[in-house]
């Protein structure tokens with residue numbers, strides 16, 4: 001993608017920032033909602049035609065999983081209408097669109113990792129709106145990369161490991177041990193995206209930290225890497241009810257190009273911890 005012009009939307013989010021860092025050697029136009037609301041088709045068309053990028057990367061989304069249950073319209077606007085608008089505008093000038101989706105498109109009833117061709121069956125409004133977004137993008141721009149990722153985190157933003165580090169001041173933390181997924185360090189994902197978009201092999205890809213774990217074991221690994229002694233107590237999902245249903249098991253794997261495989265999730269924890277230490281010193 002050297003000498004290419006990239007238009008990143010949702011640039012201030014966790015993934016948006018990782019993508020900006022990954023593509024620092026390219027010409028990058030990085031916008032967020034204050035520059036462009038992806039739900040407004042006329043604005044999207046105008047921006048894409050004016051910027052004339054070689055590729056658009058959409059890291060914008062309505063990501064509040066629990067709020068989506070009571071704000072269904074907002075979820076569908078951000079996660080289905082917005083991506084459709086981007087797919088329309090990019091298709092009109094014949095360029096690819098990179099779009100991100102989620103493990104929440106699956107129901108979590110499987111006991112082996114989900115690959116790209118497994119049946120989707122989202123139970124939450126967030127998952128349903130993200131699946132609708134995938135379908136709109138597929139229908140509207142054939143040059144699409146749809147990347148399903150999971151349990152995303154970075155050294156900035158709101159995410160699970162940053163919350164766990166904040167809670168480590170307590171004597172003990174209680175963490176769900178019966179939900180399994182693929183923790184994904186955003187810079188690892190951004191690197192894989194940079195390899196994927198060189199391929200022009202369009203389609204749906206699972207890109208998430210390799211291997212699977214529970215929130216409980218993820219926390220244990222995080223505390224160990226950070227030298228934290230706080231006790232971690234396993235609890236069940238029933239002990240920690242939330243408005244949106246989560247898949248009990250949504251570990252992702254890929255049947256696509258193995259060259260796209262992300263590092264093991266444990267390496268993500270190590271790189272995250274190192275990066276946090278560097279920021280603090």
Ligand SMILES: NC(=O)c1ccc[n+]([C@@H]2O[C@H](COP(=O)([O-])OP(=O)(O)OC[C@H]3O[C@@H](n4cnc5c(N)ncnc54)[C@H](OP(=O)(O)O)[C@@H]3O)[C@@H](O)[C@H]2O)c1
Nearest residue numbers: 010013014015033037038060061063100102149150151152
């Ligand atoms: N976080 C996860 O665990 C996770 C897991 C699986 C998949 N994903 C997917 O990965 C992608 C990136 O997630 P993330 O965690 O980086 O998200 P994030 O940190 O919430 O960032 C999303 C960014 O998009 C902006 N945005 C929201 N609505 C917009 C709109 N209508 N127009 C333009 N910008 C808008 C947000 O602005 P405001 O903050 O002002 O709303 C925010 O800056 C999303 O597609 C998400 O669904 C995330």
